[in-house]
Amino acid sequence: MKKVLPVETKQQLKAFIDFPHALYKDDPHYVPELYIAQKDLLTPGKHPFHEHSVLQLYLAYQGNKIVGRVAAILNNNHNAFNNTQDGFFGFFDCVDDGEVAAMLFSEVQQWLYAKGAKTVIGPVNFSTNETCGLLVEGFDSSPMAMMPYNYKYYIQLLEKMGLQKKVDLLAYQFLAQNYNDKPYRLSKVIRKRLEQKDIIIRPINLKNYKQEAASLREIYNSAWDKNLGFVPMTPKEFDYLAKDLKLVVDPDFCLIAEHKGKMIGFSLAIPDINQVLKKIRKGRLLPTGIFKLLLLRKKINAVRIIALGVVEGYRKMGIEAVFYGTAMQKYREKNMKMAEASWILENNVMMNQGLLNMDAKPYKRYRIYEKAL
Template structure:
């Protein structure tokens, strides 16, 4: 078996397509869109690479690719946190200890050579993307933009010597049980008392809206563990990906006395459609997606993917207002299952109101690290 860095377009294609081999017989895996993954991993197209250095590695045995990993130095992370943390991510491997350890060692050695003192992950590529290893809630499909992995990955990373640094929670909420009446009343009181105005995203003025969102985003999450400020190019890159299926009725902006104060983004779980495809648009994938989106209307699950309030206006009830507005809009548009995540295990400002409204933790993702 050999571990080697990706150097050709052929090898990059093998890197991108490996999950189709790992999850070939897993009915819960959701294949991503291949064209989107090609753009995401392209170092000339994804703006993440303008401030980070990344090496892709493959594991091959008997001419067959059996594993992959990315080693990542995110300079913006280290400048923001004043540390020397390197990351591993996009880790996929068949059930083979030698291959798993070989890949993790390759990432560790590459990071150490570049002066990193800690290896942390999985991060695909940063906390602004999907992160963590699914350790609880396996054997059910992932929701949009959340990771998924076989259970044996846990044994691999822990046997390698990686240890927990932080857990991330996803909450399940059944809208059919209703929203607590007292919380609905409290939400309205917060609006009036704080002169808080909530409105939906205006897609017709998306460029102007993005300027407001950029201002809110990097302020609202600045105190969160692992936070990395997004560049303007990264926000634009993400917006281009999301705008094709975002529902503006599930996106909210909060203002206090006219000043931007918070942002909440919920997305319909397109994974409910993608799971019925191979990840390829042609020849039949595109037709399947259109059929499920337009004819069958297969999506009845939504994920609250982003919910943040700038430090100046935190603890003034805006978080609860966002939950309330998201619930009311979701139910009105046919949502039957709500997913809230991921949420840091120690983020009680968000966890407490979720639990009061009846949401339950149903998935746990773990970030690991080790000194190198």
């Protein structure tokens, strides 16, 4: 007997968070999310998302066994900013059973329709500011930090229910053995040219992190505002993210561009913490996970470039090239084996061509789907 129930209790929430661990227990590429982080993300009063928007979690059962999960998400800030009536689905995981998937999505669509949504989009875990996209190419390795992962059969599950491609997101790979110092040599020339225009590139100042983060939020919300599906982060949302990132950020990998003291762009890369999380059972830091986290962090040999943006009026001046060239040199100095730049919209011609020019290879592809309600 198959059924779908809304998540209403703490015990059900725990089961919702833990379900992927059982589903992927034999998959060597699976990386568990930190339990405490997922719990806070999904609990009203803990994460700032819940101050302006709502969601409903669902669990699918076959008998007493959980066989699927999904979240129906109504992001009011997204709809207000984009003047749309979109609904989202996220946190989707399911056994290879079309009936179970259809039952889960039936609940999502009914809930969103009742809230006035005209379209369902996903997978998106709140917005494009968080984890989003379904992996459709590149199943032969683990995801990098803050990137999703799923079984290949998910593609068929979604498309059989009438969900269609909205847009693809690309992840590019830089391998150490293919290192080319041309971008770095070029970036040094461009940096001198920029300095003549009073534009400097510097690392983030962690001693003044709170003020730096406030300026970064302004840049983020203005530099990315034309991206598909973008929604500005509220001050509380950005502070929440910045607080988490401070635990892993390396100033050498967080670069800021300033013009006469005013911040005009930044790039951010973070160590691939997933290399450690893979070894933390069920995402629990206690009792022993915290020691693994501390001991293994020094062995991380890859980074993910998660954000790079310059405000309008300062683009195509070479600032982006200096960000990439400088960061690549730092990867080399720190003996990193691999760097990933992700994600890039497939229709962002300038960014995609720039990465290809630096010998980066597109090695993973993620897809966001949509369906009219």
